[in-house]
Amino acid sequence: MLARRTQRQILHTGHPAHPALPASQPHQIAFYTANKEIYGQGERASALYQVEFGAVRLYRLLADGRRQISAFHVAGEVFGFEGDGHHHFFAEAICNCAVRIYRQPLDAQLACEMLPIALKALVRAQEHLLVIGRQSAAERVAAFLLDLHERQGGLPQVELAMSRTDIGDYLGLTIETVSRVLSRFRSQGYIRLKGTRTVELVRTEALRALCM
Amino acid sequence: MLARRTQRQILHTGHPAHPALPASQPHQIAFYTANKEIYGQGERASALYQVEFGAVRLYRLLADGRRQISAFHVAGEVFGFEGDGHHHFFAEAICNCAVRIYRQPLDAQLACEMLPIALKALVRAQEHLLVIGRQSAAERVAAFLLDLHERQGGLPQVELAMSRTDIGDYLGLTIETVSRVLSRFRSQGYIRLKGTRTVELVRTEALRALCM
DNA sequence: CGTAATGTTGACAAGGGTCAAGCTTAGTGG
DNA sequence: CCACTAAGCTTGACCCTTGTCAACATTACG
Incomplete structure (x- = not known):
């Protein structure tokens, strides 16, 4: 509708x-x-x-x-x-x-x-x-996920309303870099991707350690 | 004193x-x-x-x-x-x-x-x-010089109160990169350096074109 | 004038951008 | 309901900009 x-x-x-x-x-x-x-x-x-x-x-x-x-x-x-x-x-x-x-x-x-x-x-x-200005691509993406995580009430499932392009333009990165970092987080077991717009934070503390 | x-x-x-x-x-x-x-x-x-x-x-x-x-x-x-x-x-x-x-x-x-x-x-x-988030080193330095230029009333001489380290930490660059960009601007005739803390803007329009 | 702090320059390395190909997903129409 | 398409996403290869490390120059200051 x-x-x-x-x-x-x-x-x-x-x-x-x-x-x-x-x-x-x-x-x-x-x-x-x-x-x-x-x-x-x-x-x-x-x-x-x-x-x-x-x-x-x-x-x-x-x-x-x-x-x-x-x-x-x-x-x-x-x-x-x-x-x-x-x-x-x-x-x-x-x-x-x-x-x-x-x-x-x-x-x-x-x-x-x-x-x-x-x-x-x-x-x-x-x-x-x-x-x-001062963080690496991985640190930026981690900070972004944790920010959404908090704003959505701390649930492990984080819903991304926005596209990779939006995320890239927010973090000062290209969509390819955003995608690569997410893939790496997944292969490291930090997150699980359930469809492209749903991220489950598995090792929140590891993400948090990244962007201190 | x-x-x-x-x-x-x-x-x-x-x-x-x-x-x-x-x-x-x-x-x-x-x-x-x-x-x-x-x-x-x-x-x-x-x-x-x-x-x-x-x-x-x-x-x-x-x-x-x-x-x-x-x-x-x-x-x-x-x-x-x-x-x-x-x-x-x-x-x-x-x-x-x-x-x-x-x-x-x-x-x-x-x-x-x-x-x-x-x-x-x-x-x-x-x-x-x-x-x-979105500009190159040269564009950042140009934007910075023009910003100071305006805040100091549009005079061609711009006084830098801050060190290269401060400029780098403001622009998300290293001091080496800041220094190299300034040297390049000088060799291109965009600016003149009168001591390390005084910059004369010679081709303001070229700098302005850089960071549009 | 000597020393320490600050700035410049060069060589090299690495992170992230660019380009290109292929894959997934969602939406559309048969 | 399925097939087709387009948009969005992922992955790889390569390259460029900027960071790192080091040596040297300049400036500021005691």
Whole structure:
């Protein structure tokens, strides 16, 4: 059903499934199919977005098409605050997903709510700089798997919403390198691959030791 | 004189040389000599810092000593907001420098002032991810020189406050690679080196073309 | 002026990128 | 329900950029 939608759909609701921004006014939910743009670089930033279900990627492009994904966002997470009134990044749906949109003036109360979210995003971005700037391919992939692992509640089964291309563009690697590292982790018994998008972490401590 | 100080010095003043945080209470200025720690990872975060003169580096370390500098801050810039009450990074003086320290409770007014600063830092960090994740050594160094160039008001002479080691740790490169790229830029006529810490940008447009 | 820290350059090695071929999976239509 | 196709993924061979190690040069400082 969702896969057939080519336009985004808007509907109104007052019952968020995840903790909503407390200061929130009436808001909308928008649905997007895989790879649909949520907003584009340079567009006027006029709202905050909270993922209801599915997953979203934020990225930037170089002139020749090289892409860096700066963050993935999953259910409950907020994105789209970008300061000076214009988006500096692209936001796209990774898979079919729903996004709650908050349009409201930036007042003191909203600033108080946004600040901790923005600071958390800042810490995440700066930690990611360490991963990309100073860690090897294996360390990056291990850190990525462990990050998803934690965000999915610590279950051994980790579901990858994103393609190898997305993972590569997030970690500053090529898809071939990502694939090779995953294959090596499997042959080392660190993980089991159940289909290309499901990873079972078998030796979590070994992965953790890798990226200390 | 300053170089002789081994402890930081505190003094009080009410006349900032740069735009201060408007909501500021009485505050202090602290002096640091080169390589002195301003705060450490894990320390309780209880203040905001504004560079009065000199330059500061923020960084993180891996267990084996690999270092990633996430940002340099120069006169007028604010740093040290880190959300959940603890610093996630180290802050150190690059050279002799003075830092204005604001200690005050986080209220709505302060949140309103901090939000745009935090968002700007976030955008900078995410842009830096693109540089480190997807650009070659030459592109990274070019982007770095142009960034300093702009922050120093567009003068052709760019003063490097930091060592090659710092530049390497900021760009995710080794000092040897940084040095080689600078030498190549010089032999290509893109820059002139007047001592190791002064770079004159001769063909700015060539550098700009490099990192598009 | 001498010493230590910092920076440069060269030779070599290795990690990861590129290109290409083949394999899997999911989606489509007969 | 199966076969076909296209997209996504894996694997191999090769190469290039950058890292490593080492020697030397330069600068800063006592």
